[in-house]
Amino acid sequence: MIWKGLVCALILTRLAHAASAWPPQLEMRVPFEPTAFPSDGRTYLTYELYLTNFAANPITLRRVEVLDADNSSAAPIAAFEAPQLNSLVQPIGSQSSASGNGDPQQLGGGRSVVVFLWIALEHGASVPNHLRQRVTTAEFVADGAVVATHHRELLVLGPPVAGANWLADDGPSNDPENHHRRGILVFQGRALIARRYAIDWQQSQNGKTFSGEASDKRSYYAYGKPVLAVADGTVVTAKDGLPDNVPRHNGEFTPALEMTPDTVFGNHIVLDLGGQQFATYCHLQPGSMRVNVGDHVRRGQVLAKIGDSGDAREPHVHFQVQTSADPLAGEGVPYLIDHYRVKSADDVWHTRTRELPLGGMLIDFGQPVPFSSGR
Numbered sequence: 078m079i080w081k082g083l084v085c086a087l088i089l090t091r092l093a094h095a096a097s098a099w100p101p102q103l104e105m106r107v108p109f110e111p112t113a114f115p116s117d118g119r120t121y122l123t124y125e126l127y128l129t130n131f132a133a134n135p136i137t138l139r140r141v142e143v144l145d146a147d148n149s150s151a152a153p154i155a156a157f158e159a160p161q162l163n164s165l166v167q168p169i170g171s172q173s174s175a176s177g178n179g180d181p182q183q184l185g186g187g188r189s190v191v192v193f194l195w196i197a198l199e200h201g202a203s204v205p206n207h208l209r210q211r212v213t214t215a216e217f218v219a220d221g222a223v224v225a226t227h228h229r230e231l232l233v234l235g236p237p238v239a240g241a242n243w244l245a246d247d248g249p250s251n252d253p254e255n256h257h258r259r260g261i262l263v264f265q266g267r268a269l270i271a272r273r274y275a276i277d278w279q280q281s282q283n284g285k286t287f288s289g290e291a292s293d294k295r296s297y298y299a300y301g302k303p304v305l306a307v308a309d310g311t312v313v314t315a316k317d318g319l320p321d322n323v324p325r326h327n328g329e330f331t332p333a334l335e336m337t338p339d340t341v342f343g344n345h346i347v348l349d350l351g352g353q354q355f356a357t358y359c360h361l362q363p364g365s366m367r368v369n370v371g372d373h374v375r376r377g378q379v380l381a382k383i384g385d386s387g388d389a390r391e392p393h394v395h396f397q398v399q400t401s402a403d404p405l406a407g408e409g410v411p412y413l414i415d416h417y418r419v420k421s422a423d424d425v426w427h428t429r430t431r432e433l434p435l436g437g438m439l440i441d442f443g444q445p446v447p448f449s450s451g452r
Contacts, residue, residue: 100219101132101214101216101217101218101219102130102131102132103128103129103130103131103132103136103212103214103217103219104127104128104129104131105126105127105128105210105212105219105221105222106126106127106128106129106222107124107125107126107127107210107222107224108125108127108267108268109124109125109228109269109270109408110124110224110225110226110228111123111124111224111226111228112226112227112228112229112231112410112411113198113204113226113227114231114411114412114413114432114433115413115431115432115433116249116429116432116433116434116435117419117429117432117435117438118200119197119198119199119200120197120198120200120202120204121195121196121197121198121249122194122195122196122198122204122208122226123194123195123196123249123251123258123273123274123411124194124224125191125192125193125194125261125270126141126191126192126194126210126222127169127189127190127191127192127268128184128189128190128191128192128212129187129188129189130184130185130186130187130188130189131187132186133186133187134186135183135184135185135186136183136184136214136215136216136217137182137183137184137214137215137216138162138166138182138183138184138190138212138213138214139158139159139182139213139214139215140156140157140158140162140211140212140213141156141157141158141162141165141192141194141210141211141212141213142155142156142157142210142211142212142213143155143156143194143196143208143209143210143211144208144209144210144211145205145207145208145209146205146207146208146209146223147205147206147207148205153211154196154198154205154208155194155196157192157194159182162181162182162192163181163182164253165192165193165194165251166181166182166190166191166192166193167181167190167191167193167253167259168181168188168189168190168191169188169189169190169191170189184214191261193251193253193258193259194251195250195251204226204227205226206225206226206227207223207224207225207226208223208224208225208226209221209222209223210222210223228410229352229354229400229410229411230352230354231411231412231413232308232350232352232354232398232412232413233412233413233414233415233431234307234308234350234356234376234398234412234413234414234415235305235306235307235308235376235377235414235415236305236307236414236417236442236443237278237304237305237307237356237358237394237396238278238302238303238304238305238383238394238442239303239305239442239443239444240280240302240441240442240443240444241440241441241442241443242280242281242282242298242439242441243278243279243280243281243439243440243441243442244278244279244280244281244286244437244438244439244440245276245277245278245434245435245436245437245438245439245440246276246277246278246279246393246436246437247275247276247277247436248274248275248276248277248434248435248436248437248438249273249274249276249411249433249434249435249436250435250436250437252436255436256272257272257273257274257275257276257277257397257409258270258272258273260272260273262405264405264406265406269405269406269407269408270408270409271397271399271401271404271405271406271407271408271409272397272409273408273409273410274397274398274409274410274411274412274433275395275396275397275409276395276396276397276434276436277393277394277395278299278383278393278394278395278396279297279298279299279391279392279393280297280298280299280302281298281439282298286298286299286391286393287324287391291324292323292324292325293324294321294322294323294324294384294385294391294392296324297324297385297391297392299383299392299393299394300362300383300384300385300392301362301365301382301383301384302382302383303379303380303381303382303383304346304358304361304379304380304381304382304383304394304396305376305377305378305379305380306348306374306375306376306377306378306380307348307350307356307376307412307414308348308350308356308376309373309374309375309376310348310349310350310351310356310373310374311348311349311371311372311373311374312346312347312348312349312368312369312370312371312372312373312374313347313348313349313355313370313402314345314346314347314370314402315346315366315368315369315370315372316342316344316345316346317344317361317363317364317365317366318344318363319333319334319340319343319344319363319386319387320333320334320363320386321333321362321363321384321385321386321392322385322386322387322389322390324385324390324391324392325390326390326391330390332387332388333386336387336388338405340387341387341388342357342359342360342387342388342395342404343359343360343361343384343385343386343387343388343389344360344361344362344363344365344366344381344384344386344387345357345358345359345360345361345387345404346358346361346366346368346380346381347402347404348374349402350398353400354398354399354400354410354412355398355399355400355401355402355404355407356396356397356398357395357396357397357398357399357404358380358381358394358395358396359387359389359394359395359396359404360383360384360385360386360387360388360389360392360393360394360395361381361382361383361384361386361394362381362382362383362384362385362386363384363386365381365382365384366380366381367379367380367381368380368381397409398410398411398412411433412433413431413432413433414429414431414432414433414434415430415431416428416429416430416431416443417429417434417440417441417442417443418440418441419434419438419439419440419441420438420439420440420441426441
């Protein structure tokens with residue numbers, strides 16, 4: 078009996094050890110690898126880490142680290158923990174949190190979250206060729222999701238508009254309120270962010286985008302201004318004929334047409350830039366189109382005028398570069414604008430070369446194009 082008891086105890090000990098040896102049931106996945114891009118003296122890496130808890134019990138996220146996958150002895154490139162981690166985590170679905178209890182760091186059994194990562198490397202710092210993710214929870218530490226950092230060629234483009242005082246509204250940033258950055262859309266069975274690096278170019282003077290009646294589209298400085306081909310390319314989409322909206326914000330906005338996949342971009346143009354990269358211009362003025370599908374355009378060529386069509390609360394041009402001719406079906410990729418000036422907080426203009434403007438920057442692209450404004 079004594080030996081039988083000892084054998085049972087040994088078996089139970091081994092089973093307990095085997096159970097503890099199982100790897101954490103946390104899936105880590107990066108659906109689209111980042112491409113490092115420069116801006117404002119730093120180098121940025123922007124991507125999404127999807128986490129799914131395949132266990133029945135909830136887990137509590139404590140820390141997310143990003144490491145150089147090719148140098149195991151190097152310190153983490155970036156680390157995020159509460160309270161910063163709270164603003165990076167977004168549950169998938171309609172739940173207010175992944176666990177349903179209001180805590181964004183609680184990941185319930187069978188639930189998923191997206192961690193929106195935005196890594197800024199100081200000027201001169203080397204960019205690792207590969208990144209590895211490390212997730213620390215209250216229960217375990219898990220490593221995985223190795224990704225490369227130069228997924229696409231960075232195209233050097235001209236500006237999509239000309240002149241001064243262009244506000245990069247909702248431009249590249251990791252602000253939780255940035256509807257471009259957080260704009261996940263499932264298309265053809267895949268979760269995509271075509272707007273990842275999109276910018277709503279508005280023209281601003283003295284902190285305002287209009288002068289006069291706010292509901293009059295012609296009061297807005299951007300209305301009727303020309304949009305330009307950012308590179309030599311081929312027109313693959315040139316949709317016209319949709320009406321402008323009456324400018325309104327917040328709950329007062331009522332679009333001129335029901336928003337569908339066919340109308341959300343309003344009148345818009347898509348250029349094939351080559352290398353599976355496409356430039357999209359949205360919310361153009363009806364009747365202003367100067368190109369047709371199949372046209373070959375040259376950099377700097379006038380394409381159309383800025384309007385207020387589609388899902389636009391006020392006149393502006395939404396500009397993005399994505400990996401598909403269909404603006405809904407591609408992944409947003411970064412690009413560089415060859416030359417511009419940005420206004421600093423102390424009202425000094427600084428020249429930038431081959432960088433991507435960030436959200437909230439006020440930009441001067443140089444001399445305006447001689448073109449009737451239509452205002």
